[in-house]
Amino acid sequence: MRREPFAEEELRRDAFLGGMAKIWQPKHGFGYRAGVDPVLLAAAVEAQPGQEVLELGCGGAPALVCLGARVGGLSLAGAEIQPAYAALARRNIAENGLKGEVYETDLAAPPAALKARSFDHVLANPPYFEEGKRSAAPDAGRELALAGSLPLADWVTLAARRLKPRGTATFVQRVERLPELLAALAANLGSVEVLPLAPREGRAPRLILARGRKGGRAAFRLCPSVVLHAGACHLEDGDDYTNVIKAVLRDGKPISFSG
Incomplete structure (x- = not known):
């Protein structure tokens, strides 16, 4: 748990979406740093201007900021248990000119002010690992982001409760936890869709994006995989993302469940 605020020398400001978003986050060794996962998560949320969006476990708010940079006029909200990251999220939202x-808060006991609100979209990047089932990261804040005690089903239940009718909840998660996530989605939401993210053509997916709709009635849909990297292997310096993923990461384009 990171309680004390980050000192300026512990932070650096990184450009996301080709510079559309600029996000303060810990330098290597000082805490959890965002990779491409929250950017892909934000790109999968089909938000429209004027809507309200909540991120559960927002960290420093890279996903919220990326979503707000892509879709103007959103009202953003984040919920974060670690005080240092909550403060960082507020700074990132404000310095990107966004409203939120x-x-x-601990997601196991959200405050009355949050429980009184409802949202058009909820997104979350829950910890990929279960607490105590892996070697812990040396930084306590990073470890809490990677492995948490709150069951995955509770993340989905909270998301569903905070949604307006017909609202969507979108998650990014490791493929190993897909059965657990699907069970929770089926118990709380409808019109569930899963978009596998394969590292390269012909490789098994390692991550998935999953989405459900409050009150949705459509049948479950497993979408064709989106391939992240071009070629059979990494051959030279620099990134080798596919054109679809480059458009998401550099140009702020959405990622579609429809192909």
Whole structure:
């Protein structure tokens, strides 16, 4: 748990979406740093201007900021248990000229102010690992982001409760936890869709994006995989993302469940 605020020398400001978003985050060794996963998560949310969006476990708010940079006029909210990251999220939202607030809270016991609100979209990047089932990261804040005690089903239940009718909840998660995530989605939401993310053509997916709709009635849909990297292997310096993923990461384009 990172409680004390980050000192300026512990942070650096990184450009996302080709510079459309600029996000303060810990330098290597000082805490959890965002990779491409929250950017892909934000790109999968089909938000429209004027809508309200909540991110559960927002960290420093890279996903919220990326979503707000792509879709103008959103009202953003984040929920984050670690005080240092909640403060960082507020700074990132404000310095990107976005409208939003961050609730400093344990998701197991959200405050009344959050429970009184409902949202058009909820997104979340829950910890990929279960607590105590892997070697812990040396930084406590990073470890909490990677492995948490709150069951995955509770993340989905909270997301569903905070949605308006017909609202969507979108998650990114490791493929190993897909059965657990699907069970929770089926118990709380409808019109469930899963988009596998394969590292390269012909490789098994390692991550998935999953989405459900409150009150949705459509049949479950498994979408064709989106391939992240071009070629059979990494051959030279620099990234080798496919054109679809380059458009998401550099140009702020959405990622579609429809192909």
